[in-house]
């Protein structure tokens with residue numbers, strides 16, 4: 001990977017961006033993408049947009065969510081322990097015994113999620129999976145009063161794990177879901193920055209609050225009203241012990257980006273992506289979906305009269321954990337695919353199913 005791009009990915013992943021509190025991460029994204037765009041802006045709730053070839057037709061939206069799963073301060077006990085609520089699909093079991101940061105207006109507050117020592121737990125039936133409200137954070141204070149001098153109810157909390165490299169171009173981080181997406185749409189803008197003769201107007205979008213209900217994507221899809229939308233997110237790699245391929249499909253780390261078929265994915269957009277990938281020599285994997293994809297694509301495609309959309313996914317092991325694992329080689333292919341798709345768009349092209 002280009003050193004500047006890798007540095008951007010690291011900074012993006014290491015900048016906490018909890019659902020509903022994305023501003024710091026959005027600033028990193030805007031600063032990187034601005035030189036490659038004709039114009040950038042953000043809306044009321046902080047959905048960020050970078051525009052290229054304004055006035056071109058159709059308008060292509062390249063969207064990815066900027067937020068990450070997190071927790072928020074819900075209650076502070078008399079003794080100064082912090083109890084939490086979830087922001088998105090946090091797994092309480094793996095959150096025990098982790099280091100956390102509470103993002104207070106007064107600055108970051110370090111803490112740990114308490115875990116009862118095995119010596120102190122009874123052996124019979126004490127090992128049920130914890131509920132989120134069972135977790136308590138120890139910030140090293142003696143009372144609620146002391147805690148309230150540092151933070152308040154509603155402050156967001158993230159785990160402190162950061163970007164790291166394993167072998168073979170594999171990387172781990174706390175929030176590849178979905179900084180790899182906002183990274184990919186920004187990189188697509190970079191790849192398009194010198195391109196002449198582009199027909200489409202390209203809008204790269206870093207949208208908010210996906211993990212708590214696909215919320216920012218609804219706002220920005222409605223206001224941008226694009227002619228076609230590509231969404232980038234992570235998908236479950238199924239190439240590790242205990243995961244059933246008959247049940248969850250066959251998706252490998254290192255096998256290339258995955259296209260999803262069915263439902264919200266427009267067959268014409270998917271076909272054009274496959275044709276472009278073939279031309280560019282980009283290896284793809286394939287997934288089937290039933291009623292929903294669990295991504296922003298689900299809400300973008302039904303916006304207004306229906307926006308032709310497609311989901312491009314990066315295989316990810318151990319999703320919603322502090323050690324999400326992806327292949328940087330797979331990741332690089334996604335901006336290449338999106339940029340080539342944008343270049344392939346004909347003037348005024350419309351996507352309609354054949355009947």
Ligand SMILES: [Zn+2]
Pocket residue numbers: 065177178210233234
């Ligand atoms: Zn996601």
